[in-house]
Amino acid sequence: MAWQYWTEAARQGGWREVPTPRANPDAGNELRITTTASAVSKGTESLVHTGRIPARVETLMRAPHQLGDFPFPVSYGYLGVGVVDEGPRDWIGARVFGLLPHHSHHIVTTEDVHLIPEGISDHRALLAGAVETGLNILWQQPPRFADRVAVIGAGMIGTATALLATRMPLDRLEIVETDPHRRTLLADLGLNAVAPDDASADCDVVIHTSGSQVGLARGLEITGDDGTLIEASWYGSDSPSVPLGADFHARRLSIIASQVGEVAAGHRARRTRAQRMSAALAALNDDRFDSLITGLSDWRDLPTVMDELSGKSGSDRSGLARSALCHVIDYTGAHAR
Template identity: 50%
Template sequence: MSNADQKTARQTTATAYWTVGPEQGELRCEALPAPGIGEALVRTLYSGISKGTELVVHNARVPDCVAGEMAAPNQEGSFPSPVKFGYLSVGIVEEGPADWAGKTVFCLYPHQNRYIVPVDSLTLVPDGVPARRAVLTGTVETAVNGLWEAGPRLGDRVAVIGAGLVGGMVAKLLSTFPLGRLQLIDVDPAKRAFAETLGVVFSHPDDALPDCDIVIHCSASQEGLERSLQLVGDEGDVIEMSWYADRSVTLPLGEDFHARRLSIRASQVGVVARARRHRRTNADRLRLAVSLLSDPLFEVFLTGSSGFDELPDVVQRLSDGTLDALCHVIEYPVIECPALDAPATADPRC
């Protein structure tokens, strides 16, 4: 039997989450062939919901002009829908090259209970990093890229505006730097306890200290970006890590932006930051990110979990605000999916 025939003979089904319309998601079955040469079959243990970006997709707000650039690495379909989107997945290699078998891995893959990928797209999760915590790898990678873009120096005064998942992650990493001052800024006073857990000084925007060397903006709000321009010092840098999708933002550039020679620079994780692009690959950046997760303090970013079969409802609840979370974890049961020619099953997931 040829390799192609073997793959066809061993096809089973997998189940994945698809966005099928504005504020509509569902679990769908699909064919899953056997892995080919250089590929691995991964059984998912956990995936994380990257709330900001995934809710933009859920609400059909990806602008047409950047639809290609904003596609996830293993996305299927296209924006606005139907599309299989997501990128925080941790699982076990069940089949593949011998040196990968049984390994716990992170992959930039959508929410799916089993999948086939080239082993080059897998990042090994170190022994000191629990599999559940490893779903944060992609967000840590985003924060690392932002800091490579910002380039903080010894003794710098830095402010992070927006104490959500990305802003909190940036502040967590910056807390290990020899800075002169670090503030985590948010309009929600309840975020003070979160900042204290991270070991970072919390401030309301009205009370934040000015004359910063760097302000990193993560609130995805016009007001937050305006405050960033007020807090950064002369000739200072604002690093914009928010994605506004299809929203328009108006800034008071007629005030002191021009006179004080301020800079706003975007950071986006799709490519390695310019300052490291010639010496680091995306794979290098992911390996660094997952290694940092050996610190148990990162557990504070995991704020709740649900079963895979609840995922459509969970995404909608995150969208309408009835569920609050930094990173909500999806847990995957072990499901024995039948071959495609097997009798029909009553389990809708297979």
């Protein structure tokens, strides 16, 4: 038998047992993936778990291999790695990453998955989605030589973006983060992490990933005259207040939305999504990314993990909602039957 994780109602998720799928040997490019690990994308998946996907964007927010429809029941997720065990001979045994939900097995095509480069572990490969998002953010409004850049919010997306940005010839790169423990983690990675009150002003580009109204306001404060804030947070059904009064217009600030569903406009004519993902996987050849993996749970514990990551009252005894970056789900025991 095989297993699929479904959100049945708000804050109610569980595993469904289903027949083990088989690849069609006559399809030519069809593969069966046996999952080794998946990861929870805390921000978006918490909104799915709590039923806060706005009706008007339900179509836009569908994951590539999602089952069911928003709000419920829905089988969601887009960070999965596994091994090909059925399909064309030259694919058998290949380790692959895909935008796949939390299932023990998947039937996909060769176009749906990406080979994991040698030297990159399955768990690190789960960060490919975050790195792809960070790459898209940096393509959205590319910082220029000697620019001053700030990233607000050191979650999985913000930290991945900052690690990519360290490879650029910037004059200054600061990561603005409220949590002192996370600032220590960032410092250990060689990043310059500061509290919001200590953030430097006069930035050329500010990248906002904190998902908070306060973070957005601080981002506009430290953006320099004629500068740009890239809004990479998604708020679901919430409507944050954006401080467009005071000197916003006088300083001629720009706010640009960034969303990974499409290749950034500056590269869209020259890069496919598959090429962008290949670049993200190649960028993971950096041991610092392992520090973004902050937790590991058995697949059977995913319902509890989702409760904790979404901050369900009384369930967050471990502080998971506050501390998690990339939380990995291990499927070792899911294939024992």
